[in-house]
Amino acid sequence: MPRYYFHLHNSIECRDEEGTQFDDQAAAKEQAVREARALIADDVLSRGEVNLSHSIRVADESGEIVMVVTFADVVNIAH
Amino acid sequence: MLVLVPLLFARDLVLAGTLRTHRVNQTRVSLAPFVERLSSRVEFSHAEEDAILALPYTLRTLEAGEHFIRDGDKPLHCCLMLDGFTVRDKVVAGGSRQILAVHMRGDMVDLQNVLLERSDHNVQALTRCEIAVIPRTALEELSFAHAPVGKALWYETLVDGSVFREWIANVGQRDARTRIAHILCEFAIRLEAAGLAKTSSYELPMTQDQLADAVGLTPVHVNRTLMALGREGLIERRRRSVRIDDWKELARVADFDPSYLHLPTGSPGAKGA
Numbered sequence: 001m002p003r004y005y006f007h008l009h010n011s012i013e014c015r016d017e018e019g020t021q022f023d024d025q026a027a028a029k030e031q032a033v034r035e036a037r038a039l040i041a042d043d044v045l046s047r048g049e050v051n052l053s054h055s056i057r058v059a060d061e062s063g064e065i066v067m068v069v070t071f072a073d074v075v076n077i078a079h
Numbered sequence: 080m081l082v083l084v085p086l087l088f089a090r091d092l093v094l095a096g097t098l099r100t101h102r103v104n105q106t107r108v109s110l111a112p113f114v115e116r117l118s119s120r121v122e123f124s125h126a127e128e129d130a131i132l133a134l135p136y137t138l139r140t141l142e143a144g145e146h147f148i149r150d151g152d153k154p155l156h157c158c159l160m161l162d163g164f165t166v167r168d169k170v171v172a173g174g175s176r177q178i179l180a181v182h183m184r185g186d187m188v189d190l191q192n193v194l195l196e197r198s199d200h201n202v203q204a205l206t207r208c209e210i211a212v213i214p215r216t217a218l219e220e221l222s223f224a225h226a227p228v229g230k231a232l233w234y235e236t237l238v239d240g241s242v243f244r245e246w247i248a249n250v251g252q253r254d255a256r257t258r259i260a261h262i263l264c265e266f267a268i269r270l271e272a273a274g275l276a277k278t279s280s281y282e283l284p285m286t287q288d289q290l291a292d293a294v295g296l297t298p299v300h301v302n303r304t305l306m307a308l309g310r311e312g313l314i315e316r317r318r319r320s321v322r323i324d325d326w327k328e329l330a331r332v333a334d335f336d337p338s339y340l341h342l343p344t345g346s347p348g349a350k351g352a
Contacts, residue, residue, distance in 0.1 A: 006299050012310065014303045017318060018287050035299040042255055042300060056299065 003061050004028040006035060010054040025066060032056045032069040040071055109211055110134060113159055116185045117231035119343040127225045134221060136211040141165070141204035147188070148202050154192035156212045160184050163208030164284040168292070169200045177250075178293035180242060181205070181266075181284070184273045190236050193218045205284055238341045245339040250295040253334060258294040259304045260333035263314065267323060268337050272346050280322045308332075 001021040008014040022028040036056055043050045052072035057065045114131045117123070123131075136159070141147060147158045150169065158165070160182050167179045167188065179200060182188045188202050193215045222229035249261050266283065270276040283290075287305075291298045308314050313329045315322040323329055 006302075008299050008303055010303070012303075012306060014299070014306050016287075016299070016302055018298075018302075020288055020298060035297045038297040038300055039303070046254060 002028075004066075005059040005063075006032060007057045007059060007065075008039070008054075009057060010039070010051065016059075019061075028058055029067055029069070032058050032067065033074050036069050036071050036074045040075060109138065109161060110136070110159075112161075112185055113187075113211075117228065117235070119346060120234050121227050121231040123227055123231075127228050130221055130225050131228060134213055135217050136213045139210050139212050141208040141210060143204055143206050145204045146201055147204070147210070148192070148198045150198060150201050152198045153196065154189065154198050154215060157190060157192055157215055157218055158188040158202060159211040159213060160186045160188060161209040161211055163210075164205040165202055165208055165210075166205050166289070166293075167200050167202055176292045177295065178289065179246065180239070181293065183269065183284075184275060187232075187235055190218075190232060190239070193222070193232075205289065241339045241341060246293075255294075255296055255300055255304045256307065257332065257334050258296065259290070259301060260308060260313070260329055261335050262290065262294055263308075263321060263323070264330055264333045264335040264337075265340070266321075267326075268340060268342070272340075272342050278323065278326065280320070283316075283319045283321050 001023060002025075003019040003021050004025075005016040005019040007016055020028075020031070022031065039054075040050050050071065052075075053070065055068050055070040058067045058069070060066050110132050114123070114128050117131065118128070138161075141163070147165065148154060162184055165182045165188055167182070168176050169179060170176050189198070192198060218232065222232055245265075249258050253261065267276075267278040267281060270281050271278045276282070285293065287298045287301045291301045294301070296304070305314070305316055308329070309316055313323070313325050313332065315324060329335075
């Protein structure tokens with residue numbers, strides 16, 4: 001199974017040195033969306049603040065970024 | 080048939096003799112730390128020490144990821160950790176896993192299975208492990224034949240329960256930073272008590288995915304939280320190695336009080352580093 005690395009770009013850069021194995025890129029994308037939503041939820045709970053420009057950049061085993069999931073892409077906010 | 084029965088009987092005797100020799104040869108090497116562990120809380124006479132050393136067991140190696148017992152299995156044996164790390168976990172309907180406990184050298188992983196008829200969770204190797212596999216009937220007999228040993232084993236299950244209670248409080252009520260700091264403090268104290276590391280620096284036996292399953296967070300959230308603890312100057316992490324730079328402040332952030340581990344007085348780590 002291919003391994004993907006989830007680098008978080010928010011107030012600090014968090015490089016993922018370990019990575020996680022997924023069946024395919026679609027499964028990795030599902031996880032990236034879950035991750036972004038979990039981080040948003042924690043930011044809301046702990047500080048009442050969210051920066052929707054933050055993102056998770058998913059790299060493959062060669063280090064190439066294969067997708068970018070921006071926080072704004074994973075939630076619908078009604079006003 | 081009439082001829083076969085005595086032949087089979089004779090063969091069994093030979094086998095039993097072979098097993099016995101095998102067992103006696105290994106006993107001094109492998110079960111002595113178990114005697115030491117159990118007698119740290121309850122005083123034993125020589126008879127009790129000898130009875131523990133005479134327990135039948137087989138040595139087994141588990142590869143990382145391999146199960147010792149699965150949820151729903153009928154238990155026949157208990158698992159004494161000699162080397163490496165195991166976890167107890169449950170998998171919920173959606174497929175997510177909750178790691179319930181981490182075990183290391185000296186721990187009896189599933190002592191409740193001496194009496195319970197069905198395993199209610201999985202025991203899985205985190206790393207390559209060496210274990211002693213002990214028949215549960217032998218442990219039950221030992222407990223009732225030697226009351227101090229029974230008391231010591233009872234003590235072990237009670238401490239297990241105390242650690243579970245702390246983990247429920249950790250996962251249920253603490254924020255991400257506190258949860259991660261807490262599990263780092265627990266590892267520090269338990270690894271030192273097991274003689275595996277110093278409180279100030281150790282190799283984390285878990286990946287960030289496994290840590291996430293233990294604290295009810297996602298792996299990226301774990302990574303972000305570890306990095307934040309690093310930026311605050313509390314720890315330094317290089318891949319799996321963790322160095323605790325400010326124990327007092329980390330323990331404060333972690334809401335960590337080691338008394339729930341009920342370590343015997345005088346054991347390394349009993350005073351909380």
